[in-house]
Amino acid sequence: MTEFTPNESQLETEQDLQEAQSGHQQEAAAAEPAGPTFADLGIDGCVLAALENIGYEKPSPIQEATIPLLLQGRDVVGLAQTGTGKTAAFAVPALSRLAELADLNGPSSTTKVLVLAPTRELALQVAEAFSSYAVNLEDFTVLPVYGGSSYGPQLGGLRRGAQVVVGTPGRVIDHLKRGSLQLEDLQYVVLDEADEMLRMGFAEDVETILSQTPEEKQVALFSATMPPAIRKIAQKYLRNPEEVTVKAKTTTAKNIRQRYLQVMGPHKLEAMTRLLEVEEHDGIIVFVRTKAATEEVAEKLRARGHAAAAINGDIPQQLREKTVDQLREGKIDILVATDVAARGLDVERISLVVNYDIPHDTESYVHRIGRTGRAGRTGDAVLFMTPREKYLLRAIERTTRQPVEQMPMPTVDDVNATRRQTFAQGITDAIEGEDLGLFRDLVDSYVAEHDVDPVEVAAALAVIAQDGRPFFAEELPELSKRKDRERRRDDRDGESGGRNRAPRSEEGKATYWMAVGHKHRAAPGAIVGALTNEGGLDGSDIGAIEIRPSFTLVGLPDDLSRDDLKRLGEIKINGQSLDIRMDRGPKGGGGSGAGRPRGGGYGDRPPRSGGRGPKGKQSFRGNDRFGGDRFGEGRDKRKPKFKKNY
Ligand code: ADP
Numbered sequence: 001m002t003e004f005t006p007n008e009s010q011l012e013t014e015q016d017l018q019e020a021q022s023g024h025q026q027e028a029a030a031a032e033p034a035g036p037t038f039a040d041l042g043i044d045g046c047v048l049a050a051l052e053n054i055g056y057e058k059p060s061p062i063q064e065a066t067i068p069l070l071l072q073g074r075d076v077v078g079l080a081q082t083g084t085g086k087t088a089a090f091a092v093p094a095l096s097r098l099a100e101l102a103d104l105n106g107p108s109s110t111t112k113v114l115v116l117a118p119t120r121e122l123a124l125q126v127a128e129a130f131s132s133y134a135v136n137l138e139d140f141t142v143l144p145v146y147g148g149s150s151y152g153p154q155l156g157g158l159r160r161g162a163q164v165v166v167g168t169p170g171r172v173i174d175h176l177k178r179g180s181l182q183l184e185d186l187q188y189v190v191l192d193e194a195d196e197m198l199r200m201g202f203a204e205d206v207e208t209i210l211s212q213t214p215e216e217k218q219v220a221l222f223s224a225t226m227p228p229a230i231r232k233i234a235q236k237y238l239r240n241p242e243e244v245t246v247k248a249k250t251t252t253a254k255n256i257r258q259r260y261l262q263v264m265g266p267h268k269l270e271a272m273t274r275l276l277e278v279e280e281h282d283g284i285i286v287f288v289r290t291k292a293a294t295e296e297v298a299e300k301l302r303a304r305g306h307a308a309a310a311i312n313g314d315i316p317q318q319l320r321e322k323t324v325d326q327l328r329e330g331k332i333d334i335l336v337a338t339d340v341a342a343r344g345l346d347v348e349r350i351s352l353v354v355n356y357d358i359p360h361d362t363e364s365y366v367h368r369i370g371r372t373g374r375a376g377r378t379g380d381a382v383l384f385m386t387p388r389e390k391y392l393l394r395a396i397e398r399t400t401r402q403p404v405e406q407m408p409m410p411t412v413d414d415v416n417a418t419r420r421q422t423f424a425q426g427i428t429d430a431i432e433g434e435d436l437g438l439f440r441d442l443v444d445s446y447v448a449e450h451d452v453d454p455v456e457v458a459a460a461l462a463v464i465a466q467d468g469r470p471f472f473a474e475e476l477p478e479l480s481k482r483k484d485r486e487r488r489r490d491d492r493d494g495e496s497g498g499r500n501r502a503p504r505s506e507e508g509k510a511t512y513w514m515a516v517g518h519k520h521r522a523a524p525g526a527i528v529g530a531l532t533n534e535g536g537l538d539g540s541d542i543g544a545i546e547i548r549p550s551f552t553l554v555g556l557p558d559d560l561s562r563d564d565l566k567r568l569g570e571i572k573i574n575g576q577s578l579d580i581r582m583d584r585g586p587k588g589g590g591g592s593g594a595g596r597p598r599g600g601g602y603g604d605r606p607p608r609s610g611g612r613g614p615k616g617k618q619s620f621r622g623n624d625r626f627g628g629d630r631f632g633e634g635r636d637k638r639k640p641k642f643k644k645n646y
């Protein structure tokens with residue numbers, strides 16, 4: 001969960017504060033260099049001491065603005081970007097009030113504070129923040145309640161009593177229905193990450209909960225953005241609220257190096273693996289645009305020997321949390337995520353953020369790259385940008401007022417230099433770290449028996465370990481656009497030779513029918529080109545293509561909207577509109593090959609020779625913990641050669 005090591009968070013503290021106060025805050029800070037301290041805000045001494053102990057030096061702008069208002073009992077709407085310290089902004093005054101109440105009336109264990117948060121992770125983070133600020137409060141309990149976990153412990157906790165309950169809306173409603181959560185004594189409600197709760201469809205639940213709270217209470221709403229629906233909730237449930245906005249942090253942190261790599265959609269995976277191979281990294285987050293892409297990219301990275309996993313909104317909370325923990329613990333190195341799933345994620349290990357798909361707005365970009373450079377560390381951010389997306393990059397640079405430096409695609413020489421190094425390091429590590437006794441004896445007796453140079457023996461062992469896979473990456477030919485598209489189609493078929501095969505059913509893809517075929521001279525390259533260049537689809541959106549005399553079947557994302565289909569349908573190939581629609585199959589049913597199992601090595605290479613996970617997980621065996629074999633992917637004995645995706 002959230003780490004709260006005082007020393008580290010001290011660093012993080014200064015870091016985040018500087019970030020939060022840079023940019024738009026700069027002018028104010030310059031005019032009035034010494035803002036108020038926490039003590040100036042009128043916080044209870046016990047809480048103050050805890051903040052000092054954690055290492056918070058002074059309040060962040062949102063805290064400075066909202067804490068005094070909340071201490072006065074005002075309703076507050078607090079708008080500030082992720083990472084600006086909103087949790088303490090509502091938790092510190094809440095605890096301060098609880099401490100005063102306890103001084104006045106003695107201990108009480110009824111629920112006084114209810115915080116609603118959109119996800120299990122965030123509920124846990126908030127609950128942990130509460131406990132860390134409340135270390136000096138006697139008889140204090142905070143209880144997180146969330147879905148996806150058993151009721152037992154939560155019921156027990158509620159029975160024993162918790163002054164603060166932090167929960168996801170659905171589970172809070174469940175507890176209200178069961179009568180296990182009682183709100184008669186409630187004094188303060190917080191809607192945290194309100195925009196996110198709304199996005200997740202919790203609006204109705206939130207209203208239901210609010211309608212079951214006592215009339216007399218204080219309400220605070222914290223959010224990164226203020227869509228109209230949130231404004232409506234605020235108008236309905238907050239009393240004469242003071243609205244505090246801390247300008248979006250459009251300045252990105254100085255400790256994050258930002259680069260972009262120009263790459264065509266179908267080459268992204270190759271770019272990604274080369275990047276992983278030539279640069280040392282600890283934890284990595286890869287951002288993609290769709291849920292389906294998280295699975296797809298994670299799977300392909302695993303097939304190439306990386307310890308990768310996907311998180312997206314469809315994966316149950318509990319599993320998501322587990323995956324994040326695995327990243328934290330180093331059991332996996334790469335998390336492939338959508339924006340929503342990775343929101344607010346705080347994992348210190350993350351040293352690289354890859355924008356595999358470019359985000360559509362600057363704010364998401366800033367959020368995304370803010371996942372690295374935590375706790376005062378430095379971080380790297382790399383953005384994959386297709387030529388058509390240049391304007392988005394320019395927009396990001398304009399808004400953040402920071403240049404993003406261009407990064408060349410790592411060359412084959414770079415990759416091979418790393419492979420040499422990895423090879424050598426693997427030997428050094430084995431000599432230093434392993435007990436070589438048995439093998440030394442075996443080699444010794446072999447050398448004595450056969451009278452060969454030990455170097456020969458070592459080389460032979462390397463050949464065995466390499467298991468037929470090429471050691472060096474090969475220079476990749478410049479591909480003409482057309483050839484490139486043809487080859488991509490071959491990759492999708494999983495076979496070269498250009499034989500068209502019935503589309504396979506792939507996860508997240510459905511078979512669509514198009515009104516062009518051989519008689520319209522519709523070549524696969526032209527179809528892919530039309531769908532990507534004119535249709536705006538990504539290369540990875542396109543599955544197998546089967547061209548028939550008068551029509552074509554093609555695998556495309558199964559969630560194309562009516563508008564998408566209309567737009568795509570108007571594209572023409574050799575004068576014929578695609579007129580695309582979901583395939584219903586011939587009368588007898590499904591000429592689409594649905595249900596056909598996915599072949600092994602589907603467009604994937606075997607795990608590469610080094611098998612090196614990011615940072616120091618060299619292995620000479622080529623199959624890492626998450627290597628291809630284990631996941632039944634990638635290795636294709638008949639075709640020892642790497643299949644090039646570039
Ligand atoms: P938000 O909810 O706005 O996204 P959080 O409340 O999660 O932000 O805070 C982000 C980080 O900033 C946390 O690691 C937190 O410990 C740290 N932080 C909060 N307030 C301060 C402060 N006054 N000084 C230093 N660090 C702080």
Ligand code: MG
Pocket residue numbers: 083086087192193344
């Ligand atoms: Mg927050």
